[in-house]
Amino acid sequence: MTHNLVEKPFITITNVIWSFDAQTHDIKLLLIKRSDNPFKDFWALPETWLRINESAHDATLRLVKEKLGLDLPDVHAEQLATFTDPSRSPEERALSLSYMTFLPQQPLLNPGPGATDAQWFTLQKQKSGLFRFKNLDFVFTTLADDDYINHQNQVADKHLAFDHNWILTVATKRIMNKLNYQPTILLILGPSFTLKMARHVFGIFGKTEPDNSNFLRNHQDLLQPLGAISQNKPGRPAKQYRLLIN
Amino acid sequence: MTHNLVEKPFITITNVIWSFDAQTHDIKLLLIKRSDNPFKDFWALPETWLRINESAHDATLRLVKEKLGLDLPDVHAEQLATFTDPSRSPEERALSLSYMTFLPQQPLLNPGPGATDAQWFTLQKQKSGLFRFKNLDFVFTTLADDDYINHQNQVADKHLAFDHNWILTVATKRIMNKLNYQPTILLILGPSFTLKMARHVFGIFGKTEPDNSNFLRNHQDLLQPLGAISQNKPGRPAKQYRLLIN
DNA sequence: CCAAAAGTGTTAAAGTTACACCCATGC
DNA sequence: GCATGGGTGTAACTTTAACACTTTTGG
Numbered sequence: 001m002t003h004n005l006v007e008k009p010f011i012t013i014t015n016v017i018w019s020f021d022a023q024t025h026d027i028k029l030l031l032i033k034r035s036d037n038p039f040k041d042f043w044a045l046p047e048t049w050l051r052i053n054e055s056a057h058d059a060t061l062r063l064v065k066e067k068l069g070l071d072l073p074d075v076h077a078e079q080l081a082t083f084t085d086p087s088r089s090p091e092e093r094a095l096s097l098s099y100m101t102f103l104p105q106q107p108l109l110n111p112g113p114g115a116t117d118a119q120w121f122t123l124q125k126q127k128s129g130l131f132r133f134k135n136l137d138f139v140f141t142t143l144a145d146d147d148y149i150n151h152q153n154q155v156a157d158k159h160l161a162f163d164h165n166w167i168l169t170v171a172t173k174r175i176m177n178k179l180n181y182q183p184t185i186l187l188i189l190g191p192s193f194t195l196k197m198a199r200h201v202f203g204i205f206g207k208t209e210p211d212n213s214n215f216l217r218n219h220q221d222l223l224q225p226l227g228a229i230s231q232n233k234p235g236r237p238a239k240q241y242r243l244l245i246n
Numbered sequence: 247m248t249h250n251l252v253e254k255p256f257i258t259i260t261n262v263i264w265s266f267d268a269q270t271h272d273i274k275l276l277l278i279k280r281s282d283n284p285f286k287d288f289w290a291l292p293e294t295w296l297r298i299n300e301s302a303h304d305a306t307l308r309l310v311k312e313k314l315g316l317d318l319p320d321v322h323a324e325q326l327a328t329f330t331d332p333s334r335s336p337e338e339r340a341l342s343l344s345y346m347t348f349l350p351q352q353p354l355l356n357p358g359p360g361a362t363d364a365q366w367f368t369l370q371k372q373k374s375g376l377f378r379f380k381n382l383d384f385v386f387t388t389l390a391d392d393d394y395i396n397h398q399n400q401v402a403d404k405h406l407a408f409d410h411n412w413i414l415t416v417a418t419k420r421i422m423n424k425l426n427y428q429p430t431i432l433l434i435l436g437p438s439f440t441l442k443m444a445r446h447v448f449g450i451f452g453k454t455e456p457d458n459s460n461f462l463r464n465h466q467d468l469l470q471p472l473g474a475i476s477q478n479k480p481g482r483p484a485k486q487y488r489l490l491i492n
Numbered sequence: 493c494c495a496a497a498a499g500t501g502t503t504a505a506a507g508t509t510a511c512a513c514c515c516a517t518g519c
Numbered sequence: 520g521c522a523t524g525g526g527t528g529t530a531a532c533t534t535t536a537a538c539a540c541t542t543t544t545g546g
Contacts, residue, residue, distance in 0.1 A: 007298040008254035011341070052253040052339055056330040082328040082343055084302035093298055095257070095343075097328055196524065213526070214509065228517090228525095235523025236517045442497065459499070460536065474498095474544090481496025482544045 010094035011050040013059040014164070016080060016171040019103045019120065020188040020201070026122045027188070027204055028106055029133070029168075031160075032067075033117035038090045039161035041116070043136065045168070050097065060099040067118070068107045076187050077101045080171055088163045098167050100174070104190030125204055131172055140168040176205050183222065186243045192226050194238035256340040257296040259305040260410070262326065262417040265349045265366065266434040266447075272368045273434070273450055274352055275379070275414075277406075278313075279363035284336045285407035287362075289382065291414070296343065306345040313364070314353045322433050323347045326417055334409045344413050346420070350436030371450055377418055386414040422451050429468065432489045438472050440484035 017030040031043045048063045050056060060077040064070055083096040109118035122134035132139040138159040159165070175185045179202060189197050195215060203209025216223065226240040263276040277289045294309040296302060306323040310316055329342040355364035368380035378385040384405040405411070421431045425448060435443050441461060449455025462469065472486040 006256060006295045009257060009296070009298065010252060011255060011257075049252050050255070050330070052255065053332050055332060056328065056341075079327060081325060082302065084296070084343065086299050086301060095302075097330065097341075194524075211510065212524080213511080213528090216526080218508075231518085231523095233523075234517090234519050234521075236515085236525065238524055440497080457537065458497080459501090459538080462499080464535075477496095477545085479496075480494070480544095480546045482498065482542085484497060 010089075010092055012094050012096045013048050013050055013056055013063060014083075014096045014098040014167060015046050015048075015060050015063050015077075016098065016100045016168065017046060017064065017103060018100065018185065018188050019106045021106065021120075021122075024122075025197075025200055026134075027201070028120040029123055030067075030106075030109075031119055031121055031136075032111060032115040033119075034161055035111075035114055035116045042161040043138075043159065044161035045098075045164045046118075047096075047114075056097045056099070060101060064101055064103070067112055068103075068109065070103070070107055072103075074191070075101060075103065076184060078184060080167070080174060083163055083167065085163070096162070096167070098171075100171055100184075102184060102187035104188060123204070138165075140165050140172070172205075179205050180219075182245065183243070184245065192229075192240040192242050195223075195241060196238060198223070198241065256335075256338055258340050258342045259294050259296055259302055259309060260329075260342045260344040260413060261292050261294075261306050261309050261323075262344065262346045262414065263292060263310065263349060264346065264421075264431065264434050265352045267352065267366075267368075270368075271443075271446055272380075273447070274366040275369055276313075276352075276355070277365060277367055277382075278357060278361035279365075280407055281357075281360055281362045288407040289384075289405065290407035291344075291410045292364075293342075293360075302343045302345070306347060310347055310349070313358055314349075314355065316349070316353055318349075320437070321347060321349065322430060324430060326413070326420060329409055329413065331409070342408070342413070344417075346417055346430075348430060348433035350434060369450070384411075386411050386418070418451075425451050426465075428491065429489070430491065438475075438486040438488050441469075441487060442484060444469070444487065 019028040019030070020026070021028055030046060032046050034040055034042050034044050046063055046067050048059055048066070050059050054062065056079070057077060061075055064075055064077075077099050080098040080100050083098060086093060088094070088096070106120045109120070111118045121136055124132050124134045126132060126139075130139055136159070140160070160168070178184065183198075183202070185205060186193065186198055186201060189201065195212070199209055199212060199215050202215075210218070222244055223241045224244050226242055228237050228239045231237055265274040265276070266272070267274055276292060278292050280286055280288050280290050292309055292313050294305060294312070296305050300308065302325070303323055307321055310321055310323075323345050326344040326346050329344060332339060334340070334342070352366045355366070357364045367382055370378050370380045372378060372385075376385055382405070386406070406414070421429075424430065429444075429448070431451060432439065432444055432447060435447065441458070445455055445458065445461050448461075456464070468490055469487045470490050472488055474483050474485045477483055
């Protein structure tokens with residue numbers, strides 16, 4: 001435990017930022033195009049360096065604030081995993097402490113330092129169950145359980161920087177696993193949402209879209225009813241619900 | 247993303263090492279007594295520094311090898327979480343990448359560098375559902391879900407170094423959560439085990455010990471039967487099973 | 493034949509799914 | 520009144536839990 005001999009890696013905060021397009025009902029993921037090596041001109045997940053006096057959680061929120069100019073007080077961020085393979089970065093050693101953040105909107109993006117572009121990409125679920133980006137020739141997938149575990153080293157990162165392909169695979173898998181007991185992904189719908197929208201999101205990450213008559217019955221512990229809010233459409237105004245986390 | 251300005255924290259690997267006493271049927275946890283500041287003379291989880299050319303997973307296995315003189319080829323280690331609060335270490339900034347390891351035996355311990363003592367402590371479950379160490383006046387607990395989430399900063403570490411109390415709480419919670427779909431905790435029983443022992447472990451981490459007649463029926467996907475192995479006891483020899491992960 | 497462990501059979505209870513239909517409300 | 524979203528009722532089906540009892544096998 002001799003401090004002086006310890007060579008230290010860089011600490012990267014990698015943020016998988018999810019959102020929802022209220023018009024098209026699409027799931028969105030934020031990618032930036034890197035302006036510098038390594039992986040210059042590759043699409044990548046937004047990242048920042050961890051500062052010496054902040055927690056990784058705080059750094060994740062700072063990243064959202066800096067990149068998106070968003071200063072919402074109640075942005076939810078949760079730890080995904082930490083990636084430490086020495087070969088994950090081709091130059092200096094860098095660990096990735098990765099988080100997921102759920103935003104109810106897609107603010108206009110300006111690339112900011114380190115990036116030449118920043119875009120919200122649409123998530124598409126394919127018949128096979130794999131996920132891909134619309135308008136980006138890249139399938140980052142979700143594999144069957146038995147393939148998943150030992151797949152890490154086989155993932156050829158042809159389209160995303162570093163191991164961000166793998167990080168997205170883990171992120172998607174996590175959301176699917178938590179869908180029925182802690183569906184924090186619903187936070188992309190904002191602080192309140194309708195059952196219809198919630199069922200739509202469940203349909204994307206779950207096997208099928210749940211039956212409307214059973215959905216509330218099966219998830220009453222997660223959903224707190226709020227007042228109904230009227231819309232400018234014909235039909236009964238949708239009732240709003242709020243996600244209860246534990 | 248200016249590299250040169252980045253001040254780097256230390257990277258600690260913290261390992262929650264679980265084991266099982268085949269004689270007494272007790273769950274064991276490995277603690278060491280620190281020989282140096284900070285937290286000199288406090289009990290703590292085994293730790294090591296991450297080296298510049300190894301993954302955190304490799305460092306976890308190296309820690310087991312170094313501390314225990316164990317060179318089993320098939321030790322299972324899994325990531326628990328990463329702890330990054332700037333105040334978690336009173337002197338230099340140090341992140342903890344924490345892992346769990348499951349050992350089928352408790353090798354004789356020699357404290358090794360950085361420690362004046364090393365002991366296997368017995369885990370006790372109290373009526374309240376909280377866990378404590380036998381022979382160590384310390385309740386590290388598992389809290390109800392609603393308390394659990396925001397409890398991190400309230401945990402007074404009176405008896406364990408750093409935030410190791412909290413790390414153990416998270417570790418125990420993780421094992422409980424995974425019990426019914428990926429009970430890797432069973433690996434403390436060794437590469438093969440009997441249904442009786444598996445039910446015993448389920449009884450400690452679950453609500454109650456499961457009924458023998460239902461146990462195999464409900465967990466067939468996790469348990470692969472091996473040949474029966476005869477004992478030197480009266481009665482039908484116990485059949486051995488192996489844990490299937492995924 | 494006794495003890496220990498595994499396994500079977502059966503029923504009750506609880507949870508989930510499917511589907512037909514009713515209700516509420518703004519335009 | 521009609522479109523829309525929510526809600527009710529109910530039966531079929533699946534999963535889990537409880538418990539009594541049988542089978543296996545070494546000493």
